[in-house]
Amino acid sequence: xxxxxxxxxxxxxxxxxxxxxxxxxxxxxxxxxxxxxxxxxxxxxxxxxxxxxxxxxxxxxxxxxxxxxxxxxxxxxxxxxxxxxxxxxxxxxxxxxxxxxxxxxxxxxxxxxxxxxxxxxxxxxxxxxxxxxxxxxxxxxxxxxxxxxxxxxxxxxxxxxxxxxxxxxxxxxxxxxxx
Amino acid sequence: xxxxxxxxxxxxxxxxxxxxxxxxxxxxxxxxxxxxxxxxxxxxxxxxxxxxxxxxxxxxxxxxxxxxxxxxxxxxxxxxxxxxxxxxxxxxxxxxxxxxxxxxxxxxxxxxxxxxxxxxxxxxxxxxxxxxxxxxxxxxxxxxxxxxxxxxxxxxxxxxxxxxxxx
Numbered sequence: 356x357x358x359x360x361x362x363x364x365x366x367x368x369x370x371x372x373x374x375x376x377x378x379x380x381x382x383x384x385x386x387x388x389x390x391x392x393x394x395x396x397x398x399x400x401x402x403x404x405x406x407x408x409x410x411x412x413x414x415x416x417x418x419x420x421x422x423x424x425x426x427x428x429x430x431x432x433x434x435x436x437x438x439x440x441x442x443x444x445x446x447x448x449x450x451x452x453x454x455x456x457x458x459x460x461x462x463x464x465x466x467x468x469x470x471x472x473x474x475x476x477x478x479x480x481x482x483x484x485x486x487x488x489x490x491x492x493x494x495x496x497x498x499x500x501x502x503x504x505x506x507x508x509x510x511x512x513x514x515x516x517x518x519x520x521x522x523x524x525x526x527x528x529x530x531x532x533x534x
Numbered sequence: 535x536x537x538x539x540x541x542x543x544x545x546x547x548x549x550x551x552x553x554x555x556x557x558x559x560x561x562x563x564x565x566x567x568x569x570x571x572x573x574x575x576x577x578x579x580x581x582x583x584x585x586x587x588x589x590x591x592x593x594x595x596x597x598x599x600x601x602x603x604x605x606x607x608x609x610x611x612x613x614x615x616x617x618x619x620x621x622x623x624x625x626x627x628x629x630x631x632x633x634x635x636x637x638x639x640x641x642x643x644x645x646x647x648x649x650x651x652x653x654x655x656x657x658x659x660x661x662x663x664x665x666x667x668x669x670x671x672x673x674x675x676x677x678x679x680x681x682x683x684x685x686x687x688x689x690x691x692x693x694x695x696x697x698x699x700x701x
Contacts, residue, residue, distance in 0.1 A: 491670035500665035510681030514688035524689035528609035530681035
């Protein structure tokens, strides 16, 4: 069986985000322009996809990897809740999650645990990147604090996935994530 | 599959390598408080580097891990030092050695627990800095260092046999 390649997984992750963004994140009309609500909503779309991805991929994993996938999925759910609160606080309407079937159609075909971990890595890379890129665009110190705290969590998730894939937890000095 | 262009590993490496340069970019005068924040972060990085260097010399952490973490802290320190000097501030002198360090260098577990504490405080310091800095050009590169320190925590928890996410 053909394994998911890195390039394929990255492309798939990009498709997930792009396709989710086209329909899941209606522009909010409530918050003032530049409030950060729209930006946080675009990250929320990615977080929703990550929650769905860990739920889908967890079934292909066993033992320790499965336990960590569940734990990371729960933390991504916490991030969803935190982002929703922030967006509402800014007068915006949080983007809603898609159905499991809709996510399943947009995710790459995952054949085994290796595919699931590669997809998880690529989603975490995107999440790290999304939070770091948001930092200079968020207008308020507390919004930046929230993005930084969640971004640190995503860096740790990426490290755990690195370990589960048999690599070092911290392979590079600057964790910039990937698009 | 769509025509979305996936980044190559080379592109990722180039992006990672560009982080310290991004820190040094824009040599225009930064607000004083930003410089103070950078200086405190630099001292923290040097303390981490000294800790891993001590662990390497005493052989308490494993050569590969200690070398990797020390070198990464050194890279962080270099990046922040470049940012400081590009903004007209001389890098501070090396910090006083932490007196608690020597006591932890007796065992792998004691050192890893000590380093985990340092890393946790470093992550919190970066979060505070990212909320406070006025020069937004510093935020992404410093965020990339913060995420690296969060990964160091995972590496140290693994050494200690603790749950990797700390809970």
